[in-house]
Amino acid sequence: MLARGSDMKLTHRLLPAAVALLTSAWAFGSDTPTSFEREVAAQARGVVEISNVSGTIDVTGSDRAAVSVNAELAPDVDHVEVTSSGDHTVVRVQLRPHSHDWGHEETHLRVRVPKDSSLEVSGVSANVTTTGVSGAQRLKTVSGDITAEIGPSDIEVKSVSGSLKLRGKGQPAKLHISTVSGDLELKHAAGELEATTVSGEATAELDPARSVRLRSTSGDLTFEGRLLRGAEFDAQTVSGDLKVRAASEDGFTFEAASVTGDISDCFNVEAQRTSEYGPGRKLNGSRGAGAGHVRLKTMSGEIELCDRK
Amino acid sequence: MTEQGPKDSVTTLRDLPQGIEPKRDLWPQIEAQLAGRGVDSRGVDSAAPVAAGATRRGAPAPLRWLAAAAMVGCVAVGVWIGRSALPGAAPAPLAQAVRPVSGTVPAAWVSDPRYQRAHEELMRSLGAQLAALPPASRAKVMASLATIHQAKQELESALGKDPGNALLQELLVNTYQDEMRVLTDVREASDAGKGI
Numbered sequence: 316m317l318a319r320g321s322d323m324k325l326t327h328r329l330l331p332a333a334v335a336l337l338t339s340a341w342a343f344g345s346d347t348p349t350s351f352e353r354e355v356a357a358q359a360r361g362v363v364e365i366s367n368v369s370g371t372i373d374v375t376g377s378d379r380a381a382v383s384v385n386a387e388l389a390p391d392v393d394h395v396e397v398t399s400s401g402d403h404t405v406v407r408v409q410l411r412p413h414s415h416d417w418g419h420e421e422t423h424l425r426v427r428v429p430k431d432s433s434l435e436v437s438g439v440s441a442n443v444t445t446t447g448v449s450g451a452q453r454l455k456t457v458s459g460d461i462t463a464e465i466g467p468s469d470i471e472v473k474s475v476s477g478s479l480k481l482r483g484k485g486q487p488a489k490l491h492i493s494t495v496s497g498d499l500e501l502k503h504a505a506g507e508l509e510a511t512t513v514s515g516e517a518t519a520e521l522d523p524a525r526s527v528r529l530r531s532t533s534g535d536l537t538f539e540g541r542l543l544r545g546a547e548f549d550a551q552t553v554s555g556d557l558k559v560r561a562a563s564e565d566g567f568t569f570e571a572a573s574v575t576g577d578i579s580d581c582f583n584v585e586a587q588r589t590s591e592y593g594p595g596r597k598l599n600g601s602r603g604a605g606a607g608h609v610r611l612k613t614m615s616g617e618i619e620l621c622d623r624k
Numbered sequence: 625m626t627e628q629g630p631k632d633s634v635t636t637l638r639d640l641p642q643g644i645e646p647k648r649d650l651w652p653q654i655e656a657q658l659a660g661r662g663v664d665s666r667g668v669d670s671a672a673p674v675a676a677g678a679t680r681r682g683a684p685a686p687l688r689w690l691a692a693a694a695m696v697g698c699v700a701v702g703v704w705i706g707r708s709a710l711p712g713a714a715p716a717p718l719a720q721a722v723r724p725v726s727g728t729v730p731a732a733w734v735s736d737p738r739y740q741r742a743h744e745e746l747m748r749s750l751g752a753q754l755a756a757l758p759p760a761s762r763a764k765v766m767a768s769l770a771t772i773h774q775a776k777q778e779l780e781s782a783l784g785k786d787p788g789n790a791l792l793q794e795l796l797v798n799t800y801q802d803e804m805r806v807l808t809d810v811r812e813a814s815d816a817g818k819g820i
Contacts, residue, residue, distance in 0.1 A: 439813070440758045457813040458761030475757070475813050476764035495806050496764040513768040513806060532802055533771045553775040553795055572791050574782060593786060614779060614795050 348387035348423075353397045357382040360450065361402035363428045364435045368410060370421035372438055376430030376447035382406065383427045389420035404428075433468075442477075460497075465490070465504055478515075485522065498534075516555075522624075524548070524561075531555045535616070539624055542567060542607045551612040559611060560621045566603020571611040571618045572596070581621035739800075746807035756814035765810055772803045 357363065359380050365372055370389065382404045384397050396407040408422050422441075428434065433450040436443050438459045445452060449466035455473045463472065465483035471491040472479055478497045481490070487506030492499055499510060499517040507526040510517055512534045521527065521540040529536045529550040535558070536550050542563040550557050556576075561567070571578050571586070578586035578598045589595035602622045611618050754762050779796040783789060 440761070458758045458764075473809070475809055476761040493805070493809070495809060496768045511802065511805070513802060514771045530798065530802070532768075532775045532799060551795065551798065553779065553799060574789070574792060595789070595791075612791055612795065614775075614782065614792065 348389060349392075351386040351388050351395050352384065353395070354381050354383040355397055355399040355404060356380060357399050357404045357429055357432070358402045359429045360431045361404060361429070361433070362435065363404045363406070363426070363432045365406045365424070365426055366437045367408040367422055367424045367441045368439045370441050371423045372436055372441050372443045373423075373425045374434060374436060374443075374445045374448060375425075375427050376432070376445075376449065377427045378430065379427070380429055381427075382429075385425045387423045389422045391420040392422055404432075487523075487525070541624065542609075544606045546607040548607065548609040550610070552616045553613070554615045555613070556616045556618070557611050557613055558619045559609065560624050561609060562622060562624045563603065563607050565606035566601065567607030567609045567622070568601045568605045569598065569609040569611070569620060571598040571609075571620055573613045573616065573618055575615045576613055576617045578618040578620075580619070581623060739804075743804065743807075746804070746811065749811065750807065753810050753814035757810070761813075765806070768806060769803070772799060772806065775799050776803070 357380060363374075363382055365374065382397070382399065384395065384406050386395060386408075388395065388408070391410050393409045393411045396405060396409055398405045406424070406426055408424060410420075424441075428448065430447055431450045432448065434445065434448050434452045434454070436445070436453070437455040439457045441456065441459045443454050443456055443459055443461045443463070445454065445463045447464065449468060451468040452463060452466075452470045452472075454461050454463060454471070456477045457474070458476045459474070460477045460479070461472055461474055462480045463470065463482070465481055465486075465488055467486040467488055469489040469491075470481070472481065473492075474494045474497045476496045477494070479492060479494060479499045479501075481492070481499075481501045481504065483502070483504035485503055485505050488504070489506060490501070490504060490508045490510070492501070492508070492510040494512045494515045496514045497512070498515045499512060499519070501508070501510075501517075501519040501521070504519070504521045505523055506521070508519060508521055508524065509526075509528045510519065511530045513532045514534050515531070516534045516537075517529060517531060518537045519527070519529065519540070521538070523541045523543045523546075525543050525546055527538065527540075527546070527548045527550070529538065531552045533554045534552070535556040536552060537558045538548075538550065539560045540562070542548060542561050544563075544565040546563065546567070548559070548561060548567070550559065571580075572589070572595070574595050576596075578596050580586075580598060582602065584598060584600050586596045586598040589597050598618070598620070609620070611620060754765060757765065776796065776799050779792055779799060783792045783796060786792065
């Protein structure tokens with residue numbers, strides 16, 4: 316009896332522990348996300364590299380010399396690597412081998428970085444958002460959308476099918492943007508822009524702009540802004556439309572050419588046929604002092620040019 | 625000698641007389657000839673070639689050149705209308721010329737062995753790379769590649785009709801470059817999917 320009584324006591328003691336163990340094992344194996352937090356010291360102007368396959372990556376600039384990570388991890392996550400060495404900090408979500416199940420297992424990653432850091436972010440289907448980072452930014456996704464606040468430093472944004480929304484504060488920067496099928500929306504930017512897309516639509520607003528190069532195959536391109544003295548503006552499509560509203564205090568010369576599309580403008584200059592018998596129209600001339608240069612080319616798209624915003 | 629003195633002193637075109645009046649009025653004779661050959665109400669004369677031939681012998685050289693130029697012009701316009709303006713009028717040789725865009729800058733560029741090697745390599749691995757992408761992204765990329773392919777065909781077709789068109793050449797070269805960029809991006813994207 317005594318022995319049986321002590322067994323009962325032991326059972327009563329171990330039971331809660333066993334239940335807790337079973338519950339945690341069940342939780343680990345289930346779809347319930349696991350929380351993760353980590354912080355490492357980082358240099359104020361260092362490089363922070365962040366990657367995540369699916370879910371979200373939210374990056375915020377802060378005044379602290381540290382990189383802090385807060386995440387809800389998907390069940391297929393093996394571990395999160397957070398390391399800092401010299402001026403280089405890495406935050407990387409590592410999946411278990413053979414755990415690709417696109418779009419179902421989402422890890423949500425929130426990272427605070429020193430605001431002057433240079434940022435390198437890559438995701439596959441993860442949506443990327445950056446706010447308050449004034450260092451250079453290189454953002455890449457495959458199908459994830461990218462929403463970024465543009466600081467005074469250069470930014471390179473690349474996506475295959477994700478849509479891109481970039482917002483600046485009118486500070487001049489160099490912007491390199493490329494997408495295959497995703498749309499681009501760029502607002503309150505300034506400086507230099509080079510953007511290419513295949514079938515995505517691109518809308519860009521730069522005030523002021525020093526250099527603009529836009530290219531598309533079938534997507535429409537729309538620009539609105541102000542050109543600096545001597546600015547270069549070059550846009551071309553194969554079948555997409557081109558709409559350009561570019562003010563300029565010192566004016567610009569313009570050359571617009573289309574093989575089969577129409578060309579119109581807001582200053583009552585008529586487009587001419589390029590040849591008497593063949594197809595093709597062109598619109599050449601100058602506005603104001605003609606300090607800048609605007610070149611618009613398309614095969615079958617329509618061109619609209621205006622020298623007012 | 626004294627009569628030829630002023631001609632010898634001609635030093636510029638301005639010194640030449642602006643017009644030389646014929647010594648007699650030629651119109652009555654021309655009118656009589658036209659009336660005698662039965663000009664119809666449209667002004668077309670069935671015997672005109674003979675009469676014209678007779679007249680051309682005496683015509684000044686510039687008129688003969690003008691007539692020849694007009695004929696060449698008419699033939700050129702006829703050929704252009706036959707080749708491009710009439711729907712479905714493209715003959716087989718033209719259709720063949722459309723495909724390779726022979727003799728144009730893009731054709732020379734595309735036949736560069738380095739380009740061909742790189743393009744073939746990217747195309748060979750494209751299927752596996754597309755399979756590594758998320759399904760939604762894969763569908764969009766395939767649609768974009770189809771867009772590029774169609775753009776290339778349209779540009780090549782337009783260049784077949786107008787091989788010297790610099791705008792079309794530039795757009796075609798850029799479209800080839802865009803295709804390579806997309807293929808490279810897809811490769812990078814599929815590598816990223818494996819590597820992260």
